[in-house]
Amino acid sequence: MADMRQAVVQDLTAVVRDARAGDELAWRELVQVYGPRLRAIARRFRIPPDQAGDLLQATWLQLVNGIDRLQCPEAVGSWLAVTMRRFCLQAVAGRERECPVTGLDEWLTQPGDAPEASLLRAEQAASVRRALARLPERQRRLLWQLATDPDARYTEISARLDIPVGAIGPTRARALGRLRRLLRDEERARL
Structure with a gap:
């Protein structure tokens, strides 16, 4: 085994x-061997395919420019994976954090409410929108699906959002906990 590894x-x-x-x-051999691994990293970060292609090119370009400085040639796979992860993290961090949420005001306000109640609900809706916008996209989308289609089965939500069925409950719990903390922090900041 040691001889084979050597x-x-x-x-x-x-x-x-x-x-x-x-x-x-x-170069072709390196791309053939490590390309699928790098694409898998992009998929784990849920990078859209067109953007993943750009990140792949950037990763390979980094190797082209830095291959002379690579001290351990046998670590090229790890170097590529780390570089790809860094590009993916930058891409995720750079995504627009604000998500337009339409229909929330209508959902929270009821016809025939007193003007004060409508105003209070509108303020609450604005607070919820701001807090939702600060959630990670996956959590935000899941909460929106659960709120707008409460009768949907987890299998349907899983298919719509590409989330494993077993991850929906824990993701929902984390999202609601984070949303609760964000709303509480905003309330404290107003006082």
């Missing part, structure tokens, strides 16, 4: 050395 490391070192020298076949 042979793989030697082969990988040779491929990286050849890629450093500009060998196109070596």
Whole structure:
């Protein structure tokens, strides 16, 4: 087993050395071996396919520019994975945090309410909108689905949001806890 691992490391070192020298076949081999792993990283971050392609290109470009500085050629896979994760984290952090939520005012206000009650509900709706906008997208979308379609089955929600059925309950609990804390913090800030 140790001999086999040593042979793989030697082969990988040779491929990286050849890629450093500009060998196109070596680059193709690196892309063939590590491309699927990098795409899987993007999928775990729920990066849209078009953006994932851009992040893949940026990752490979980083390797092209930095392959001469790579001290351990056998660690090229780890280096690529870390670089891809960093790009994915930047992409996720850069996403628009605000999500337009339509219909919330109508849902929270009732016809025939006194003007004070309508005003209070409108203020509450604005607070809820601000707090929802601060939730991670996955939690925000799940809460919206549960609120707007309370009769939906978890299997339907799972299919709509691409969330495993077993993760819906725990994600809902975390989202509601975070929403509660955000609303409480906003209330305290007003006092």
